Amino acid sequence: MSDEKLMELALAAREGSYSPYSHFRVGAALLCADGSIYTGCNIENAAFTPGICAERTAIYKAVSEGKRDFQAIAIAGGPEGGEPALTAPCGVCRQVMREFCDPEEFRIILGAGTGEKQVYLLKELLPLSFGPDNLKGKEKYS
Template sequence: MIEETVRKLIESARAARESAYAPYSRFSVGAALMADDGDVYQGSNVENLSFGLTVCAERVALFSAVAAGKRDFTGLALVTDTPEPVTPCGACRQVLHEFAPDLWVVSANLRGQHKLFTLRELLPYSFDTDLSK
């Protein structure tokens, strides 16, 4: 994956983070998901007073892209204000796997650090019934 693409996605995720709705945790997260045609979809976390209804930035980005008709994705960037970059939660990993098991994931923080992973690294034993068999 091209370094320029990584930088572009990190910048998009950083901008998306500004729209986070996180009045309870004050933990703002931004995500940017690239479709196979190069289009980028942003997401930020959206919390709710009923905490279990909160949706992570990664899933907001994915659902926005799916609602726009996209089904195949190549990369995702995630930006947080943490000492070290953080990776997507387990729920997001599984939901991303549904559409893009070969996705690459770049986790970045506001300090300019980033780490690159593959989704298969992050979710080695995904739930996958392979109903096509």
Template sequence: MKLQESMREELIRRAFGVLEYAYAPYSKFKVAAALLTKSGKIYTGCNIENAALSPGNCAERTAIFKAVSEGEKDFAAICIVNEDAQGNHDYCPPCGVCRQVMMEFCDPGEFTIILAKDEGDYQAHMLAELLPLGFGPGNLKKQTDDDLVD
């Protein structure tokens, strides 16, 4: 699915629009994401920190989990934005865990990841570029009854 410029702009706008909801009292590093499904719906997410650290969740996974919880499992693109404690924006690539979750639901050669500083300053990457030789559902062979019998 080729991403139209107008949709890229909309994803960037939507991601920046939910940045204010990020819950980052510890790191002061806010992250937000806007996820586009192949059916054309957009799901947003923000990072949610926790005092115990590991129960926190990244913006990308928040958006993906929201979509999956509503029955969507086919994704075309995601835009990721951030804001540091001084209000600055920079390119914010997804962490390894988020890349692995993307691999579960996305075609790595078709899924576009947009990293945006603002509406005019962005980078676009394919998941395959950011997660070369990624491990996904295709790597697991389906086990049959014949496989269980020696």
């Protein structure tokens, strides 16, 4: 799947955004290794912390259906009524990506309404990260 097609899907997912407080709409499209795609949008809540970002919506949808191998995510965000602008994932979303994605290979595609795009590897947006591999061989506590 091309980056452009993935970005089109992220832009379409942005339309489902529920963002009555920030008025900042975000859509994401997650590409799985098997070629399947999961989309998500940001969903806000009056209490703020129960809200969820588009990226985590897409990832959690995929994980809830048994997917665990991801290649890339396209993200399109911007003010309600305005053109999408380059919008990077928040820190929480970067950490969730790190849980499920290889930082050396997972691509994060940021797109703007002008057609401009930037592509990063997860390791570039979350250097010196802590992930599941840090806990291998460690005793687990319950």
